[in-house]
Amino acid sequence: MKDIAIVAFSQSDCLAQAGVANEVELIMPQLRAVYDQVGINNAQDVDFVCSGSCDYLQGAAFAFVAGVDALGAVPPIKESHVEMDAAWALFESIMKIRMDQADSALIYGFSKSSPGELPIVLSQQLDPYYLAPLWVDYISLNAMQARLMLEQGVISERDMAEVVARSRNNALANPHALLKGEQTADDILAEETYLSPLRRSDCSPISDGASAMIICTPEKAREWGVPYALITGIDHRMETHNLGMRDLTDSVSTRKAAEAAGVAGGSIDIAELYAPFSHQEIILSRALGLDDNTKVNLSGGVLAGNLMMASGLSRIGEVFNRIVAGEAQRGVAHATSGACLQHNMVTVLEAV
Amino acid sequence: MSEQSEMITDIEAPVYLQYNFTAGRAPSKFLSRLKQGELTGQRCPQCANVYIPPRGSCPACGVPTEEEVLLSDKATVQSFTIVAIPIPNNPIEPPYVVANLVADGANISFIHLLSDCVNEEVHIGQRVQAVWKPEEEWDYAMDNIRYFKPLDEPDVPVDRIGSVPYEGLPESWEE
Numbered sequence: 249m250k251d252i253a254i255v256a257f258s259q260s261d262c263l264a265q266a267g268v269a270n271e272v273e274l275i276m277p278q279l280r281a282v283y284d285q286v287g288i289n290n291a292q293d294v295d296f297v298c299s300g301s302c303d304y305l306q307g308a309a310f311a312f313v314a315g316v317d318a319l320g321a322v323p324p325i326k327e328s329h330v331e332m333d334a335a336w337a338l339f340e341s342i343m344k345i346r347m348d349q350a351d352s353a354l355i356y357g358f359s360k361s362s363p364g365e366l367p368i369v370l371s372q373q374l375d376p377y378y379l380a381p382l383w384v385d386y387i388s389l390n391a392m393q394a395r396l397m398l399e400q401g402v403i404s405e406r407d408m409a410e411v412v413a414r415s416r417n418n419a420l421a422n423p424h425a426l427l428k429g430e431q432t433a434d435d436i437l438a439e440e441t442y443l444s445p446l447r448r449s450d451c452s453p454i455s456d457g458a459s460a461m462i463i464c465t466p467e468k469a470r471e472w473g474v475p476y477a478l479i480t481g482i483d484h485r486m487e488t489h490n491l492g493m494r495d496l497t498d499s500v501s502t503r504k505a506a507e508a509a510g511v512a513g514g515s516i517d518i519a520e521l522y523a524p525f526s527h528q529e530i531i532l533s534r535a536l537g538l539d540d541n542t543k544v545n546l547s548g549g550v551l552a553g554n555l556m557m558a559s560g561l562s563r564i565g566e567v568f569n570r571i572v573a574g575e576a577q578r579g580v581a582h583a584t585s586g587a588c589l590q591h592n593m594v595t596v597l598e599a600v
Numbered sequence: 601m602s603e604q605s606e607m608i609t610d611i612e613a614p615v616y617l618q619y620n621f622t623a624g625r626a627p628s629k630f631l632s633r634l635k636q637g638e639l640t641g642q643r644c645p646q647c648a649n650v651y652i653p654p655r656g657s658c659p660a661c662g663v664p665t666e667e668e669v670l671l672s673d674k675a676t677v678q679s680f681t682i683v684a685i686p687i688p689n690n691p692i693e694p695p696y697v698v699a700n701l702v703a704d705g706a707n708i709s710f711i712h713l714l715s716d717c718v719n720e721e722v723h724i725g726q727r728v729q730a731v732w733k734p735e736e737e738w739d740y741a742m743d744n745i746r747y748f749k750p751l752d753e754p755d756v757p758v759d760r761i762g763s764v765p766y767e768g769l770p771e772s773w774e775e
Contacts, residue, residue: 270624273656276664290662307619317655320662363619372615381613 253476256285257565259459262553266456295350300334335560335583357558358458409436419548426553452554481509484593517576520563626656672704673730705766716749
């Protein structure tokens with residue numbers, strides 16, 4: 249099977265509100281940044297383009313098509329889209345390269361989730377017959393998951409607060425983070441409850457922005473003459489939409505994806521986990537079998553800023569950045585979608 | 601089991617979601633000028649095409665567009681159709697003409713209505729001009745222009761549609 253190299257990544261600031269800017273205006277600076285990193289002009293210079301976005305977030309049908317205006321698609325290019333996080337657009341692009349239909353691919357994810365009421369908008373991704381008509385909001389579902397873990401004694405509120413405090417402190421070094429600060433677990437525990445048992449700080453903030461990545465074969469990376477990291481394993485698994493049938497205190501799908509991606513095949517220096525709620529970082533660390541030797545969410549993770557439909561791709565990009573900077577040899581990136589970590593992707597990256 | 605349950609063919613699950621929609625930086629500028637009775641576009645720094653309405657990018661080149669260009673409210677018919685059947689919820693009485701128009705100074709067409717004309721005489725290359733609503737009714741909307749009506753000017757040759765300058769028809773077309 250063809251090896252896959254990541255050669256470029258860029259992410260925008262996580263903005264609480266991108267103001268008047270439209271999606272194209274959010275995407276273009278990130279595309280320019282990744283073109284510049286490999287020294288190409290535009291999307292004509294890669295073999296395949298795939299994006300991830302969700303029209304429900306901006307509330308405009310076919311909003312993703314407008315994203316193509318950012319590409320320079322004359323003459324026509326090979327282009328595709330997933331109505332998912334762009335981590336899955338990466339997955340599709342890897343398939344494309346492995347099927348010998350491309351040697352390089354541009355991937356981008358974007359959203360403005362500030363225009364709508366995100367927790368309510370996300371209720372529409374639930375099963376349409378039973379749950380979606382109830383309008384159960386996204387935060388409530390995840391709060392129930394946290395409650396279950398607390399009641400079973402598998403985590404404590406202090407464990408959750410420590411996740412948040414670490415995110416806030418790590419995010420101090422992340423110029424794109426929205427929430428950062430020298431906070432302690434005690435500071436977090438002193439906050440009032442929002443949707444019990446969650447405090448506001450346990451929830452990732454609503455953010456607008458975009459991220460982009462370029463992948464290719466190692467041969468192409470050497471031709472471009474740029475540093476790269478290899479994707480040595482990638483897998484994704486999904487659990488039932490019936491929350492009552494799942495063990496919400498565990499992430500079976502992450503565990504299985506990690507096995508298939510070969511996470512246990514070596515030591516893991518760093519991990520970037522897409523945990524929209526603090527308790528989920530603990531579930532994921534356990535499902536991935538991470539121990540104290542792995543530094544988790546050095547970027548601050550998505551508690552510091554959560555670009556819907558781009559955050560999953562950004563987790564992979566964050567690991568890539570640290571590997572090419574020589575800060576890590578081997579890392580794991582995780583992406584998620586759906587309520588209470590329903591759908592999970594695990595990617596293993598290694599230095600060349 | 602012999603008992604047959606009733607076949608359920610639909611359930612009602614209405615979706616109501618509220619958004620604070622924003623048009624984008626470039627479209628917002630366009631709409632603000634439109635409220636003042638002006639049509640504007642943006643020029644691509646690479647291929648020099650002028651887009652109306654502008655979206656902040658040249659979709660052909662994939663580069664941001666920033667230069668704002670004032671456009672004439674005179675235009676040329678690039679294509680058209682005569683709508684003969686009523687369209688549900690459309691208040692306009694058929695038959696009427698929908699046209700692709702290229703404003704003088706722009707290179708890319710936009711869609712608007714043609715009226716005050718003999719429908720059967722509408723043709724590609726025909727010169728038209730905007731008929732605006734009274735100024736006090738202007739809003740951030742394309743229907744500040746009620747429709748376009750024919751101008752008494754020579755036709756634009758088909759291969760010149762999309763290259764009429766802001767000043768209007770040239771005395772002669774450059775080779």
